[in-house]
Amino acid sequence: MLELREKIKDAASYIKKALAGRELPQIGLVLGSGLGSLAEEIEETVILDYAEIPHFPVSTVAGHAGRLVIGLLSGKRVMAMQGRFHYYEGYSLQEVTFPIRVMQALGIKELIVTNACGGMNPTFAPGDLMLISDHINFIGSNPLIGPNLEEFGPRFPDMSEAYSRRLRALARQVAEEQGVKLQEGVYVPVSGPNYCTPAELIFLRQIGGDAVGMSTVPEVIVANHGGMEVLGIACVTDMAIGEHLEKLEHEQVVAVAEQARPRFIQLIKGILAAM
Ligand code: R1P
Numbered sequence: 001m002l003e004l005r006e007k008i009k010d011a012a013s014y015i016k017k018a019l020a021g022r023e024l025p026q027i028g029l030v031l032g033s034g035l036g037s038l039a040e041e042i043e044e045t046v047i048l049d050y051a052e053i054p055h056f057p058v059s060t061v062a063g064h065a066g067r068l069v070i071g072l073l074s075g076k077r078v079m080a081m082q083g084r085f086h087y088y089e090g091y092s093l094q095e096v097t098f099p100i101r102v103m104q105a106l107g108i109k110e111l112i113v114t115n116a117c118g119g120m121n122p123t124f125a126p127g128d129l130m131l132i133s134d135h136i137n138f139i140g141s142n143p144l145i146g147p148n149l150e151e152f153g154p155r156f157p158d159m160s161e162a163y164s165r166r167l168r169a170l171a172r173q174v175a176e177e178q179g180v181k182l183q184e185g186v187y188v189p190v191s192g193p194n195y196c197t198p199a200e201l202i203f204l205r206q207i208g209g210d211a212v213g214m215s216t217v218p219e220v221i222v223a224n225h226g227g228m229e230v231l232g233i234a235c236v237t238d239m240a241i242g243e244h245l246e247k248l249e250h251e252q253v254v255a256v257a258e259q260a261r262p263r264f265i266q267l268i269k270g271i272l273a274a275m
Pocket of ligand 1: 031032033034061084086114115116117192213214215216249250253
């Protein structure tokens with residue numbers, strides 16, 4: 001069986017070859033549920049289906065297209081994942097974060113992660129965008145478990161600034177200039193795939209969470225291990241308040257994320273321009 005580092009190398013060389021001499025991307029983008037259409041704004045694209053890239057997992061969730069879109073957005077060379085992988089799909093967290101390793105191997109040093117999440121902070125409303133200030137890893141595992149890839153990062157990586165202070169300040173500034181309301185808070189991922197029970201949500205709020213989801217943190221941990229600067233923007237698609245919880249379906253999550261799309265796209269483009 002090929003080792004993880006060999007698989008990363010294979011995938012990175014495949015992408016390099018597909019870029020056929022063009023400059024390599026500088027900034028990685030992970031697009032969450034219902035937010036993938038941002039990739040349609042990218043110009044001069046090279047588009048690769050996950051299925052054609054060696055060792056890449058394949059997206060199985062509605063609202064996650066399953067392709068890499070590489071090109072120019074706001075004048076920056078980006079590599080966008082139109083569709084991400086989740087632990088609940090049955091992938092290991094190493095598989096979930098494989099594309100982040102490939103980004104690292106391609107020389108990407110800045111990563112913007114996005115997601116659709118449930119708002120646990122009662123001051124939030126569906127459709128709000130939330131700057132992720134920090135996270136509590138409640139997914140039940142960690143992508144760095146196993147032999148450490150020394151050439152990618154240290155055994156015991158620091159997590160004191162998992163979400164870059166500099167990029168957060170930049171995002172706040174751009175949101176203010178654009179007049180876009182930007183909430184801020186702590187994101188807590190659970191494994192899923194079921195949505196949380198009222199008692200679970202009361203607990204997650206009590207331990208300091210503002211938003212709950214099923215993704216993002218494994219990618220952020222790996223990116224930090226690899227020394228990348230990370231910015232996280234979540235779209236609050238529903239209220240996840242234990243004391244008065246309503247029924248929720250994924251279609252609703254995707255639909256609300258799609259409604260927030262114009263503000264989301266404007267904000268990300270503005271941030272990229274300022275990066
Ligand atoms: C649930 O509706 C799905 O939406 C969110 C959850 O994590 C889960 O996958 O998707 P993203 O986090 O990928 O945006």
